[in-house]
Amino acid sequence: MKMNIFGYTLPKLRRSFESLGENPAKADIVFNGVYKNGARDFRGFGFAERVTEKLEETFAFDLPKVVERRESSDAAKLLLELSDGEFVETVLMRQRFGNCVCVSTQVGCNMGCKFCQSGQMKKRRDLNVEEIVGQVLALSGEFSCKIDGVSVMGIGEPFDSFQNTADFISIVSDDKGLAVGRRHVTVSTCGIVPKICEYADLPLPCSLAISLHAADDGLRSELMPINKKYPIADVLKAAEYYSNKTRHRVALEYIMLDGINDSDECARQLAEVIGGRDFYVNLIPYNSTDSEFRKSDTDRISRFCGVLKENGVIATKRREFGADLKAACGQLRSDHEKKF
DSSP, X not given: OOEEGGGOOHHHHHHHHHHTTSOTHHHHHHHHHHHHSOOOSSXXXXXXXXXXXXXXXXXXXXXXXXXXXXXXXXXXXEEEEOTTSOEEEEEEEEETTEEEEEOOOEESOSXXXXXXXXXXXXXXXXXXXXXXXXXXXXXXXXXXOOOOEEEEOSSSOGGGGHHHHHHHHHHHHSTTTTOOOGGGEEEEESOOHHHHHHHHTSSXXXXXXXXXXXXXXXXXXXXXXXXXXXXXXXHHHHHHHHHHHHOOOEXXXXXXXXXXXXXXXXXXXXXXXXXXXXXXXXXXXXXXXSSSOOBOOHHHHHHHHHHHHHTTOEEEEOOOOOGGGTOSTTHHHHHHHHTO
């Protein structure tokens, strides 16, 4: 059975070439050609015929199949079919600094966050490295665009599939790969404390975002069951460890839910738990699904942001992307499955 070349980091590809009896320097040539020049076979590398045939017998260049495509002025979304018939979503966001891709890491999710569409779908399996990389390549190819940023914030909890996520960010940030700057690759977690620390200890970790969404353990546990195992104080301590180890500022993501977590008092509580640490808060308008939750209005979000700033917290309001094309995690996959 052939191995999918998109599942190999550069070090792993070098080791694979060595095991085939080939100079590992050829792996660098192939890796660069695949990601920089879009090579999808081994015929253009100038290798001897025997080497080309050996590589063709060993590696495949399979990508997920595009099943559905939706596009608006600032965003686009693909529903992709995987080799085993499962489906996954990926989103392209056209931002001021360039094109950012949001990728999924699992089919379904076991974290069970109450406001999240994908949280209502139990995890079926982790995505392989090539299936995560394939999302980036599928979007880039479908819309003929350069990728300037990557967010690992789609369906699934990235740190519940830690090694595949680590290999993925290695590929997209490698200078010979997609060469996305590490500051522009962000992994978002709901707060699996040991994995946050393990992520910080990687040789070259990328940016980190923590899905917080509440500053009170009682409310956060209602919204996010993971909080019962890893409460806010432990999550923020791990985030501080990452910040101190990497010298990168941590983003605390906070979805604004009308009447739930958007009061002035909630903002003051959030500022208090941050306690002057090197974090910033990213306020996210809720992308409404068929759940019980509704997004806070614009004035309320602005007021919440103002209270944070009054209390010394750096805060930003995220632009809304793709509400008209159902860009919330899991919506497109859910709609597709309802048809069958």
